[in-house]
Amino acid sequence: NKEAIMKYIYYIVCFVSIVLSVRCSSRHFKELNLNDVKLEQGTFRKFNLDSTKILDPRGFFYFNNHLVFIEPKNDPTLSFWTADSLKYEFSSGYKGGGPNELIYPREDYFVSSDSSFFILDNDIEREIMIENKKICIVHNVAIAIPDAINQLVRLDNDYYIMSGNTDGSSGKEHFIYSSGTAIPFGDYPSKNLEQEEQARLDYKCTAGRMGKKVIFDFYIYHNLIRKYSMAGELLQEIRLKDIPERHNTLEKLRERITTPFWLSAVAMDDAIYVLFYQGVTSEQIYVKGAIPELQVWDWDGNLKNRFLFDKVYDKFTVSPNGILYAVNRKEPYKIYTYDISR
Numbered sequence: 001n002k003e004a005i006m007k008y009i010y011y012i013v014c015f016v017s018i019v020l021s022v023r024c025s026s027r028h029f030k031e032l033n034l035n036d037v038k039l040e041q042g043t044f045r046k047f048n049l050d051s052t053k054i055l056d057p058r059g060f061f062y063f064n065n066h067l068v069f070i071e072p073k074n075d076p077t078l079s080f081w082t083a084d085s086l087k088y089e090f091s092s093g094y095k096g097g098g099p100n101e102l103i104y105p106r107e108d109y110f111v112s113s114d115s116s117f118f119i120l121d122n123d124i125e126r127e128i129m130i131e132n133k134k135i136c137i138v139h140n141v142a143i144a145i146p147d148a149i150n151q152l153v154r155l156d157n158d159y160y161i162m163s164g165n166t167d168g169s170s171g172k173e174h175f176i177y178s179s180g181t182a183i184p185f186g187d188y189p190s191k192n193l194e195q196e197e198q199a200r201l202d203y204k205c206t207a208g209r210m211g212k213k214v215i216f217d218f219y220i221y222h223n224l225i226r227k228y229s230m231a232g233e234l235l236q237e238i239r240l241k242d243i244p245e246r247h248n249t250l251e252k253l254r255e256r257i258t259t260p261f262w263l264s265a266v267a268m269d270d271a272i273y274v275l276f277y278q279g280v281t282s283e284q285i286y287v288k289g290a291i292p293e294l295q296v297w298d299w300d301g302n303l304k305n306r307f308l309f310d311k312v313y314d315k316f317t318v319s320p321n322g323i324l325y326a327v328n329r330k331e332p333y334k335i336y337t338y339d340i341s342r
Helices: 002-020 196-200 250-257 284-288
Strands: 029-032 039-041 045-048 059-063 064-072 078-082 088-092 103-110 117-121 124-131 134-142 151-155 158-163 174-178 181-185 204-207 214-219 225-229 234-240 260-267 272-276 292-296 303-308 315-318 323-327 334-339
Touching: 059 315, 059 323, 078 103, 088 134, 103 250, 134 196, 158 204, 196 250, 204 260, 214 260, 260 315, 272 315
Parallel strands: 029 234, 039 303
Antiparallel strands: 045 334, 059 064, 064 078, 078 088, 103 117, 117 124, 124 134, 151 158, 158 174, 174 181, 204 214, 214 225, 225 234, 260 272, 272 292, 292 303, 315 323, 323 334
């Protein structure tokens, strides 16, 4: 329709103006002292999921007083649990090509609204409502790019941001995707590397949310956070001052002895929640497990809170009223909760 076309043209004009302009007016650098924000200690509350009702959950998310688990190996592929007591409610989303059936839902994409939620299913974004303890697919949008879809963020209807090509061939670290067109933006922070090497060493967790006009990139292997406008303008770069340099390299990445900074970001209306690791290697995190620090950032790029809990976890989600739900992938049928709003 005319309104959608005008919106798309506006975004294109904004982007072109950024590319053609000198960037000196838009970039701001900020350094923060990590220890200026007190590290709070927390004790998790533990729940056991009924393992007879769920199979190898890969992702879980909050939606309207439910926890939704994505189970790509199961059929049906989605299970719904009460958010307060973690009791099983129902499963839905059978595999197939028929109405209200799914193909292979991704574990790393979930967007909720007041009455529906969005998942990525075999490169199709599906809007889903719940009716009579079954899912009802109400809208589909194909995300068509000649590469894998990574770090997809929905910022508006038919307006997305995602990572650049996996081999770095786009030359930029992001795409704006709208109306079937992908426009690259953002320079990789690493220099003097091949494009594929840049894409690997400069990988990040991207946080964005419907209604917000910015995204944040939390770099896994760099002491760096970047803030972009939804039109692709680099607004801010943030670094932590009082942590040792980790000297991550491609050689260390191949040997799994890098020491990551940030992993796994969850964007909410009030804040961005992200896991931060202090001096442990990738192998320790993925093989043995490590307790991360949960950081809470506001949408202006300020670190507001830090939490350290008593259990290993590596996946999490947050409810709108501030309940943290956390899982250790090695123990997928245990779930931990904590009220971070208190």
